[in-house]
Amino acid sequence: MPLTKLRMLTDRMTGAERRFSLRTLVTLSSLPLFGVVAAFGLTPDTSTLDTAPETITEAIALPVLTTSRNATFARETVTQSGDTLSSALSRMNIDDLEIQRLLSTDAVHQLSANVGPGKLIQVTTAQDGQLMTIQFQRNNASDLIVRRQGDAFIAEEGDQATEMRVVMRSGRVLSSLYGATDSAGIPDKIADKMAEILSTNVDFRNDLRRGDTFSVVYTVKYRNGEPADAGKLLAAEFVNAGKSHRAVLFSDPSGREDYYTPEGESLKKGFLRSPLEFSRVTSSFSNSRKHPVFGFHRAHTGVDFGAPTGTRVKATGDATVAFAGRKGGYGNLVILRHQSGYETYYAHLSAFAPGIRPGRAIGQGDVIAYVGSTGASTGPHLHYEVRISGKPYNPMTIKLPGSAPLDVAQRARFLQQTASWSEKLAMLRGTNLAALD
Missing domain, CATH: 3.10.450.350 (Nuclear Transport Factor 2; Chain: A,)
Incomplete structure (x- = not known):
């Protein structure tokens, strides 16, 4: 029974009858009211009628309400x-x-x-x-x-009673990505993750088009029946300029999670292009450059990124720490050893992240140090190098390797685990999308 009807009933109750818990009243409201007949309609504007409207009063039989001792x-x-x-x-x-x-x-x-x-x-x-x-x-x-x-x-x-629920939402971009996700009721945490994992294929800063669409499947933690925290992004699709880009979450037997296309191709690049989130290139890779400190010309075997002292430096790929300490003109230096003979250098650091020492395993995106101006440096910046078998290459133009593909056993597990998320994305593709700001 609608809430307005419940209020109509309580208005007719005596004082003793009003002392019912809402729970008791709702239970009673679900029972049929025998002999009750009522009609509802729209009342016409009386100013257009030639005769006064007739008021009809109908008696309604109510059930006898009794008070529960345990209410x-x-x-x-x-x-x-x-x-x-x-x-x-x-x-x-x-x-x-x-x-x-x-x-x-x-x-x-x-x-x-x-x-x-x-x-x-x-x-x-x-x-x-x-x-x-x-x-x-x-x-x-x-x-x-x-x-x-x-x-x-x-x-x-x-x-507190908690449960995880799966939520599916879709939207359409009219002006900005975050305006659209906000209007669709998608938490910022989920919107951020969608942009992060699909950014390898979509430039969300420069390539968004009016009419681009998106769909997400994610978990929400409910606490005592109310939504409390956004959980994990399970699947996402972004259609940019008519081209679909999809991602699904996969957890391998060791519990490590990553995002792949529904066909099983990793969306994670083998290397990030830059070890800093926000930076500018202040000095490019060169075979001959006048050194700003020593004054003579020599090769500049890396790229300098300008950034304030203390800016976090992230590992550009999965690796093992080969060196962490002070080394000549590099100042404070971290060298990471990657697969297939790749090494990356991070120099002029102000400090190392806790636990950074030779032999430690590092994951892509882990913070390893902080920007500084140690060694032969004229100001705060990060000197970054990529070497293959000891030879330096331009970090900004070198073709970087992709992530290792899934093996046969992992692929079978992947298809079984992610089939449901792919199906939900397909379901969302056929829904009506909200027009969003």
Whole structure:
């Protein structure tokens, strides 16, 4: 029964009948009202009628409502700045002395410390107003629960009920990518991931077209029945200028996750082109360049990226640390050894990331150091080199290797694991897309 109908019923109740919990009333509303006949329609504008409208009153038979002895009533509030749990309960007229004594015990006080604003407090009372339970949202994972047990109260910490749900959304770009994803109700975390994994094939800064479409399949963590946190992006499709680019998430037997095309081709490049997220090239690769410190001409065997001191330096590919220390004009230097004879150099560093030492395995995108100006340097920047079997190549133009393909066993696992996500993308392709800003 619609909520407006429920309100119509409660308006006709006596005072005793109103003291029903919403749960009881909703249950009753699902039962048929025998002998009830009602008609609903649009009333015409009376100013256009020649005769006054006729008012029709019809008696409606209501079922006899009886009060349940076990009916409980729920109330809730949200904590405000400066609240304690006790003050928030007082605002709800909960001033039971036994509750106040329980809240003052060390164990409960520790659980309810640092209340902070915006926390949900729910209380239930019996029909006679007797307090039954208090549930306080401590954080995003647990609650403080106080229950009546006979004439006393007990307190306990309880985990919030959580579940993961799969969500599917689609949209159409009219002006900007993030305007479109916001309008589609897609969390920024998911939009960021879609842009990241498809950026190897789509230039989201320069190549977006009005009318481009996108679809995403992702998980959302629900806490106590309400959406709480966006989880993982399971699959994505972006149609740019009529060309489809798709990605699905695959987890190998070791638990390592990565994104592939539905056909099993890795979307991860073997190497990133740049070890810095945001930078500018201040000095290019050259066979003969006047050195800014020494003044004579010699080969510049890498590329210099201008960036402030402390900017994070990331490994451009999976590797093992071959060297981390100070080395002549390089200053602080990290050398990473990759597969197939590739090595990358990161020089003039201000500091190394924690744990960076020879022999340590590094993943692509891991932070290994921070931009500085050590060694033969005139200012903060990163000197970056790519070498193959010891010979330097231009990092900006060299054809970089791709990721290793899936083997036969992995491919079979991949197809079985990702079939569902590919099917969901296909389903979304046929849906009506919202027009988005």
